[in-house]
Amino acid sequence: MKLKFNRIANILLASGIVYAINVNYNVIAFPKEYNGSSVGLVLDGKVIPMNSQFEGSKWNVQAPMPTKSFHFSILNSNNTIIEEESLNREFPEKKDSTDNYIFGKLNNNIKNEDIAKVPRAYPALSNEIEFSKLYQEGQVKVINIVADPSVISNLHNDAKLAKVGSNSDTTVSMYIIGDDSVKHFTNVTLSFSGMGSRGYAKRPYKIKLSDGDNDSKDNKSVNGRKQFKLRNLVFDCTYVKQKIATDVGHAIGLILPQVGFARLYMNGEPYGLYELTDNPKKNWIKKIIHEDNLPKTLKVGSYYKGVSYADEIFVPASLNVESDEKWYNTLYECENEVEGQAEYTDLKKFINWIDTINANTPVEEIRSKFEVELFLKYMVIEYLIGHWDGYWIGGNNFYVYSNPVTNRYLFISFDFDITLGKWDDCPPETPYTKWKKEDNNITPALVKKILYHPELQKLFEEYLKTTVQKTFNIKALGPRLDYLKDFLYDDIAWDKTIPERAVSSKKEQSFSLEESLKAYETGACEADYGVKEWIDLRSRYVAKQFNITIPDKLDFRYGAIGNKIVKAKDTEQNLLNTNATVISKDAVANLNNEQVSSATTITNSTYFILLMLIIAFIF
Secondary structure, eight states, X not given: OHHHHHHHHHHHHHHIIIIIXXXXXXEEOOGGGGTOSEEEEEETTEEEEOEEETTTTEEEEEEEOOSSOEEEEEEOTTXXXXXXXXXXXXXXXXXXXXXXXXXXXXXXXXXXXXXXXXXXXXXXXXXXXXXXXXXXXXXXXXXXXXXXXXXXXXXXHOGGGGSTTOOOOEEEEEEEEOSSOEEEEEEEEEEEOOSTTTTSSSOOEEEEOOOXXXXXXXXXXXXXXXXXXXXXXXXXXXXXXXXXXXXXXHHTTOOOOOEEEEEEEETTEEEEEEEEEEOOSHHHIIIIISTXXXXXXXXXXXXXXXXXXXXXXXXXXXXXXXXXXXXXXXXEEEEEOXXXXXXXXXXXXXXXXXXXXXXXXXXXXXHXXXXXXXXXXXXXXXXXXXXXXXXXXXXXXXXXXXXXXXXXXXXXXXXXXXXXXXXXXXXXXXXXXXXXXXXXXXXXXXXXXXXXXXXXXXXXXXXXXXXXXXXXXXXXXXXXXXXXXXXTHHHHHHHTTOOOOSOOOSOOOOOOHHHHHHTTTSOOTXXXXXXXXXXXXXXXXXXXXXXXXXXXXXXXXXXXXXOOOOOTTHHHHHHHTOBOOOOOHHHHTTSTTOOOOOBOSSOHHHHHHHHHHHHHHHO
């Protein structure tokens, strides 16, 4: 027995030396970005060429476990290093495969315990179960658009296509790479997005996945989303204003698009760091507003977008009754109208109903037709962040949805990038009763009729005070902003190096890395206030105005914003501890025999050890 035990021990030792040290290294890198040809693993002073996968979007190699640290490099055609990371990476414990690292970024999969959270002021909405991992906390996705180079060139060099209303739809294929997966999509529609940001050399985009009858399920949806936006952030040099405002919105129980981040490439060429966010179309309405439970007998209701008018004169989309019918078509975009109705039918019904409300209208009567509490909370957000380009001040950037299930209208505010101290005519020490735009004397109908309704104004002020005490203050948001700045540092620095990719029809805004970092604290990048500075001044002013105290201790009784999104199926996936590759059936034919790898905990070395143990017992 002792002899057999020694034999087993020797076998285990030998197999550990020979096999167990073979592990998988994965990195997302595009050699073309550095005028290189391939990617190499620098391991214990030696360069090991890596294998290209997914049209050069990812690189992989099996190699021994590092004795110290390792990093990645860009190689020329002679396998000589021409660019390398100035990082010391450590192999993850208890794993036989790395995440899909981003070249030049040390950590792209922040652990949940290391993510700064924002305390909720109110309980979470039930629709958060439909939140998508496409916008996972602590991760920056990498997206590579693949198309004929001439198609990409024509798209970006034709200035006419950048104009609002132009048809820029372009069919492409796309890879979305996360920390643990690569997803490939075909027949994707890429087009320009945005209004004021559209003409810049760093274009904003929207992505719509294919929805053909012959498409597989995996080719139609990514993490529950059929389309999304890539916002270019040209007005926000901090890159996080929409993110932090959305955090606050979710913390007070509002329905808002999720926000994440992505590095964008096209044919392996870098296009920059983008805000990755939901495109609130039919699929999003079904998922988030109806919680993926819209009765089969009903269809998505009428849906409108307020856009305002600013040509010879400024006219806000105020939801007031218009004497001239043409203004409905000018001030509002009809995103969807119930089948069989003329466009704007439900919007006009809503506007005419609002006009009938007065100070004596019972609150319950108003609630029967309108989501009052949600609207008041949206106005809390608009006021606190100084959303001068929103509904309250600018008659702009909002949606109205006619919900066929509740038979109530829902208001949604959005687009928070030019906020928190940028271009607001009013300083943070401005009471909400005097907050207005100098060139706009039109009071929005919902503000006049709902917010200033005697009973509902009191409710608005209660929401305002609670939000400031629990969430919108520097003690609650300061650590979150510090975390975001640190997490995105490498990505922001990388974005500053990207050359212009499109013809510009705007005066370009170019800010240094130092200015971007400064803007978190104090005024920079054409903003009068830094993000933290604005939050601190506005919250302290509201506290003083209403004679309330902002507690020193954060209150997490209702939970927190910023946790990793975990789905039920993740439990099973985590047991596998894989670096999995997910790929749609439609994409298989396009891989050109590139190998789809999936490392599991039961590796070749494990099989070898088990085999040796069996042999030892037999003999």
